[in-house]
Structures are given as structure tokens and as C-alpha cells.
Amino acid sequence: MPINIDKEIEGSFQIIGGNFVNAGEASTQLKLLLSKLGVDEEIIRRTAIATFEAEMNVIIYAAAGRMHYHITQQGISIKVDDMGPGIEDIGLAMQEGYSTAPDWVREMGWGAGMGLPNMKKNSDIFKIDSVVGEGTTIEMFINFP
């Protein structure tokens, strides 16, 4: 089903590190927006999972970050960048099960080491870039059918 977007839609959310109470708010709002636009349920689900995992990583590992989205007739592109410690070995971080999450994070239900693999699995294009001591940038694109 082609969705009807007259003009491209763009927006962004601020994400604050350590703010677990509102964790998921940005992804939930984006999910709501996609529903209103009549986007296919499965596409919404994939987008929501990918953005939620990215949002959680900013909350867990970084001081602050931002999620930017851009919706066109072709699909949705998402960019999540943060001011955080960065990732030393991206290859290792991408492996299923690899996690450096401390115990208190695990007690809250995070640290399976599945976040980055879930983002990759649910997006059609996935890019990650990170500079140690500066931050991490995730770019994802999800095609509309």
C-alpha cells in the first residue's frame, strides 16, 4: 500500500542519558506518527524496534543524544547521534551477545548484547560510526513496500 505523504516530514527528539523513566518516549512518538500516516504495520514494528534500541543505548551509555527522522515516499531514514564514550571495537559490539552493560543496567533488563544486532536486522540499510571519547552515530533506512 503506497502511503500518502504530500511533503516530506522531518523532526527530531532530544534524548537524555540516564533518563530511564522516559526511556522509549521518542520511539513511541515516532511510532504514533507513522501510524497516523497509515504506514504498514510491519514497517512500523521494525522501525519502532530499531529506534527503541538506538534510543536505549544513548540513555544507557551516553550523556545525551538526538534522534532525527526524515520520512519520504520511499521510506524512513533515522539518524541517532550521541555525545558519549564511543565504541572502541565496532565489530565486537555488533556481535550478538556482546555487552559491556554494568550490573545495574542488567538488573533493569538491558545488556543482552542484542541491541545493535536488532537494529541491523530491522533496517534495510544500517551504518554505525563511532569515535572514542566523542560519540556514536547510527544511521538507518527502512524502505516502504
Next chain:
Amino acid sequence: MTLKEIIEILDATVITPLGDEELNMDIRSACSADLMSAVLYYHTPNSLLITGLTQAHVIRTAEIAGIKTIVFVLGKKPDIYSIELAEEKKISLLSTSLCMYTASGRLFQAGLPGCLYK
């Protein structure tokens, strides 16, 4: 399996108010986890989440994953903020005194399969 049957099998108490629509909801599979990214790894629409965690981000994880019902094990109950969030998101919450293994085992034995990976 309907939510009503699940409540009976688990001797569960109901945390959020349930109407006929919820009680007759058809639940196709279940997923037991205390790790949220594991939940997000499964294909979970129409699934039940069995968990020992009660924080608000568990409710949000359920919403993101399309899960409509959560059962907390070991008699755990979420705080009022999580309950309100669940009501707002139309997610039903139950609590059972059973442990995760027994709760999962009873449901599996009664014919409710595990979630698929997708």
C-alpha cells in the same frame, strides 16, 4: 488461548481492569524474558510476555513489540506509574505467584507455544 484461560492456568491476579474484549483476546504465543532486547528479538504480536521486571520501560518494550499482555512472576507488581502507562497503552497486566519456569511450563503444557524468531 484466551486471556481468561491464561488467568485460570496461572492463578493470576488482574492488575489493570479487564473487560470482555480483553478476556476473550486470542493469545497465540508467549515469551519469557528478563532481557528486553531478547523480547525485541522475537516476533511477538499477539504474544504474552512473562517477566520478573516491572519498570516502566518493560511496558514500553511491550508497546514497541506489539505485546498486549504482560504477566509478572513471583507475585511482583509494578508501581502506579507503570500501571497508568499500561492502561494508557491498552496493555493488560497480570501477576502470578508462580516462578517464571513454572508459569511458562504450565502454559506450554496447556498448548501455548513459544514465540518464533523472525
